[in-house]
Amino acid sequence: MFIKLGIIYFVFKINKNLELELAMKQIILILISLIFVMAGCSKDEKPAENDKVPELxxxxxxxxxxxxxxxxxxxxxxxxxxxxxxxxxxxxxxxxxxxxxxxxxxxxxxxxxxxxxxxxxxxxxxxxxxxxxxxxxxxxxxxxxxxxxxxxxxxxxxxxxxxxxxxxxxxxxxxGTQQPQGNDSTEHSHGNESSEHSYGHAHGNTAIDFQAGTSINANEEAVLTASIQNGGQPLTGADVRFEIWQEEHEPHEFLPAQEGENGKYSLNKTFTAQGVYTIKIHLEKGEIHDHLEEKIDVK
Incomplete structure (x- = not known):
């Protein structure tokens, strides 16, 4: 009788030890897997830290x-x-x-x-x-x-x-020259006209005044106008282009403006989607190189 009890106890103890050993092996495997996962994540993050802005x-x-x-x-x-x-x-x-x-x-x-x-x-x-x-x-x-x-x-x-x-x-x-970026020497003024949105910009002897309609709606033609003066006189014969984009969309659109009277350059544009658009006016004539950047809300 005592021998049988001894055998049962011995078998029970062996099973317990086996279960404990198996549990320990499982824990070790889980820890090793976590280490590999963390190492992989850190490798994936390194390129992002070293990302450089691509050349144009x-x-x-x-x-x-x-x-x-x-x-x-x-x-x-x-x-x-x-x-x-x-x-x-x-x-x-x-x-x-x-x-x-x-x-x-x-x-x-x-x-x-x-x-x-x-x-x-x-x-x-x-x-x-x-x-x-x-x-x-x-x-x-x-x-x-x-x-x-x-x-x-x-x-x-x-x-x-x-x-x-x-x-x-x-x-x-x-x-062989590049126009400096930034607005260190540029002054912007925003008009309060009730008839239309107006944005002013003066840089040296050149002044750009951008006008858009009171309400710009998607899928409806809008007229964007830049009135440009140099030395207090209307600037004629210039190359004027409108750069238009939304932050989440690429590439940008570059659209030439049509010259009108008294230094006014206009673009008829139909916006196909609602949202905030950035409008950048590029002006060039001889030694004159200037730009104005503003935002409009298309409803």
């Missing part, structure tokens, strides 16, 4: 020095990002139009390799033209413009190229 894409329009009517020419856009040639652009198109005319042609470009996108184009008559390269690549948009003359009147194909890129600053092609 740069676009240079290239075309022959001499342009003649009814002769096919090769027009290229060389796209780079830092020292890298961009061969994976989402879209590259050339917009070509004659000065003073609203109708333009939009022509998709073909990738030629080494960051070059090109089209063949024939100007059918003499005159002044604008060539705009619309480039979307790597979640950025750049649309430089080149003003040219075909045939009589002299050729300016190698002249100034105006760069407009997604960043808040802007560069100026062959001039």
């Amino acid at each position: 894409i740069d676009v240079v329009i290239k075309m022959p020095e001499t342009l003649k009517a009814n002769v096919s020419v090769n027009i290229q856009a060389a796209v780079t990002q830092g020292n890298e040639k961009v061969d994976d652009a989402d879209e590259v198109k050339f917009e070509i139009g004659k000065a003073g005319q609203e109708d333009t042609e939009m022509i998709p470009a073909k990738h030629q390799g080494k960051g070059v996108y090109a089209i063949k184009y024939t100007f059918t008559e003499d005159g002044k033209y604008t060539v705009v390269a619309h480039v979307t690549a790597r979640s950025m948009h750049n649309m430089p413009k080149k003003e040219i003359s075909v045939g009589t009147g002299g050729n300016t194909a190698a002249g100034k190229q105006i760069q407009q890129s997604q960043n808040t600053g802007h560069s100026h092609g062959d001039e």
Whole structure:
């Protein structure tokens, strides 16, 4: 009898020890798994800490020095990002139009390799033209413009190229200079007119006054106007563009304004969605380079 009881006790103790050992092994496995998970998370977080702001894409329009009517020419856009040639652009198109005319042609470009996108184009008559390269690549948009003359009147194909890129600053092609960013020397004033939203900006001898309607509604055409003066006089013959975007949407839109009377430049724009939009007006004429940035609420 005592022997049987001894055997039962011995077996019971062995089972208890086995259960305890198994429980300890499970706890150890759980701790090891947690260590690996934490190590993996810390590795994932390190790149985020070292993230750098990507360099902007740069676009240079290239075309022959001499342009003649009814002769096919090769027009290229060389796209780079830092020292890298961009061969994976989402879209590259050339917009070509004659000065003073609203109708333009939009022509998709073909990738030629080494960051070059090109089209063949024939100007059918003499005159002044604008060539705009619309480039979307790597979640950025750049649309430089080149003003040219075909045939009589002299050729300016190698002249100034105006760069407009997604960043808040802007560069100026062959001039090799970049407009400083920031508002250290800029004063802004906001009008209290009841008839429309008005935003003023004065920088040196240049003043930009931006007006929008009293109420801007989605899917309805709105008129955006920039009244520009230099030295107290209306500034005419300037290149004025509206950069428009919402913070959560990319890329930005760059839209040319139409010049009116007395230094007024306007854009008819239909906003397709409600929300707050940022409007940045880019002004360039000769040595004058300025901009005004404001926000509007589309209902």
